[in-house]
Amino acid sequence: MPKKKKKSLHSRVTTDGLDRTPHRAFLRGMGLDDEAIGKPFIGVVTTAGETTPCVMNLAPQAKAAKQGVIDAGGTPREFTTISVSDGLSMNHQGMKFSLISREVIADSVELVVRGHAYDGIIGFGGCDKNLPGIMMGMVRCNVPSVFIYGGSALPGTWRGKDVSVLDAYEAVGAVMTNNMDEAEIQELERACLPTTGACAGQFTANTMGMVSEVLGLAPLGSSMIPGIFEERFAVAKQAGDIVMRAVNGNGPLPRDLVTRKSLENASAVVAATGGSTNAGLHIPAIAHEAGIRFTLDDVAATYVKAFDEVRKIFSKQNLLF
Secondary structure, eight states, X not given: OOOOOOOOOTTHHHHSSGGGHHHHHHHHHTTOOHHHHTSOEEEEEEOOSSSOGGGTTHHHHHHHHHHHHHHTTOEXXXXXXXXOOHHHHTTSGGGGGHHHHHHHHHHHHHHHHHHTTOSEEEEEEOSTTHHXXXXXXXXHHTSSEEEEEOOBOOOEEETTEEEOXXXXXXXXXXXXXTSSOHHHHHHHHHHSOOSSSBOSSSSHHHHHHHHHHHTTSSOTTGGGSOTTOTHHHHXXXXXXXXXXXXIIIISXXXXXXXXXXXXXXXXXXXXXXXXXXXXXHHHHHHHHHTXXXXXXXXXXXXXXXXXXXXXXXXXXXXXXX
């Protein structure tokens, strides 16, 4: 029986042939040799920067992912895109730009991946809108992809109890109603967010991290590891191996994973865990990139179904719900 012909890599359009001599010169200008140029090119994209603590831990994780790609026989190409923090943009005109940033991120992933003909993507997101933005870009490009959520910040300690940035929001109301004085809230402000990482709560970042796993775009269990734990480097490195196996024909593409059923499962998990209502905006947007009509009404119907199933379980165990 004749051997199945191996599918040509997207990146060969930039590396093979006489007329690609200038292209190879640019690659050599980045330090790549013949061996590296001959391997699959994997784009490693992050939203790393100093716009929010949510993304300040992504660059080291991307470095580990690049090593994973190298170890698995690929050539990683790192690039970055924007991140607009919901935390810092809220309660003023800046909030108008938060959701728009999701579209810019998705577009920028597509522009770089298609423009440079990369064979696969590893994407790191750490703040509300950049998680779905990167996933949207992956599904749109539909090349082998692995998504990694950068992880949550650790809680702080204040007056003997664990606190997070959520306590700071609630404390503002407490001061306004004379249930806390300004000296107390200033102490809390300095204690509630002691590390980098996303907000420690079931807000949009953690919710969409969970969604990334349910959709199959992220390794199972990867989203639960806190942002500063060293275990994250092993997960990031594993992503390099996963994407390379997919590039070599041993793994599904994003649109194989993002199906109506997986979208329903993602919506159900959001409902079951009390996740962010912003998932109702992001899940349909990811579905759209896969060519699936999955609207806010579909998300809501899945929510209702999930709650009904939970009620049945509680009822059987004679528990109140």
